[in-house]
Amino acid sequence: MNNNIHNPDVLSCLANLSSDEVFTPPEIANAMLDLLPQELFSDPSVTFLDPCCKSGVFLREIAKRLNKGLEAHLPNREERLGHIFRNQLFGIAITELTSLLARRGVYCSKYPNGPYSVVRFDNAEGNIRYKHITHTWRGGKCVFCGASQAAYGEQARQEGLESHAYEFIHANNPNNLFPMNFDVIIGNPPYQLSDGGGDGSSAQPIYQKFVHQAKRLNPSHLAMIIPARWYSGGKGLDNFRAEMLNDQCMKIIHDFPETADCFPGINIRGGVCYFLWGKKHKGDCLIVNHKNSDTTKMVRPLLEKGTETFIRHNAAVLILSKVKALHEETMDNRVSSRLPFxxxxxxxxxxxxxxxxxxxxxxxxxxxxxxxxxxxxxxxxxxxxxxxxxxxx
Structure with missing residues (x-):
């Protein structure tokens, strides 16, 4: 046997669908799972939902942890896996293609009712659902997600293009998608959709709608990885920014100003972040800045006293204190935001x-x-x- 043979995780080798729908590397998925209380993985009653499945990496890595953590509760491996996959892990795929990919990654078969599935289900979806959804158009925009009818309407469908009508955020009541409550919601949602503006290259963010919808399900823990542009608002993000920065349940934010430090080979303007929201957490947030292989950590409020802006870098908090002590005029009185007139x-x-x-x-x-x-x-x-x-x- 040659011990020098490189045998990588297949999910670390996937090419991204686009810079808007980015596959999560297994190491990042595990870093996000590390944020959760680890006793969750030893509890056979805890339920997990990924509402934006692409590769199924989150559910797969959760299954690994549950398989180990539930050994004492369910010593028989076959019984244990059956319980985990049938009763604890659930997903909603963003496209038909990713539904097959996610099921293959989680159940080891794109058809979980087939002979090669780790656990045999009675249906071809298992607990990873995909339903073709149509946009609801009003005034050229989708009332749920704001997608452009020109870009994603019937003509696009006739040409064989994906509609990108994501089921999770097109549901008036997300509680109807699964007849149960979820303790943990975790995922990497799509980031933006064309809004038909400009020369066709204009797009509006969509990830905040996944965060809002997930909170409506009232989980105990919510973790998502999203672009960091929400820090400064704008482009439909002002309300989301205000909500996030004033949310005392925000427990941890890992911040990556350079996207490549999180997603190798991907460039998302403004970087990305992943966060942990805890229903029972009240208070300051742990901010972890990442740059190359260096990290800095600080527990602090998302809004420093007397400010309306999130200070991204921990080192800048001390600088701000020194500057404010001088009581000089600040730049917010001399510069304006987008579209000043x-x-x-x-x-x-x-x-x-x-x-x-x-x-x-x-x-x-x-x-x-x-x-x-x-x-x-x-x-x-x-x-x-x-x-x-x-x-x-």
């Missing part, structure tokens, strides 16, 4: 020459496709901060 980049309701109605100068970006860089708009078009119109900018 409420005028989007594709705004066209302007004139080339000033008149009685259009009296305010608008300087267009050098990136504009139009030659007119200095145009004129009406005061009614300035929907925010009109008091700034005569100030230096």
């Amino acid at each position: 409420g005028i989007p980049s594709n705004f066209t309701n302007y004139t080339r020459h000033a008149d009685i109605e259009h009296s305010i100068i608008l300087y267009r970006s050098d990136r504009s496709k139009h030659s007119d860089k200095k145009v004129f708009v009406a005061p009614i078009n300035i929907t925010k901060n009109i008091k700034w119109k005569d100030s230096m900018k």
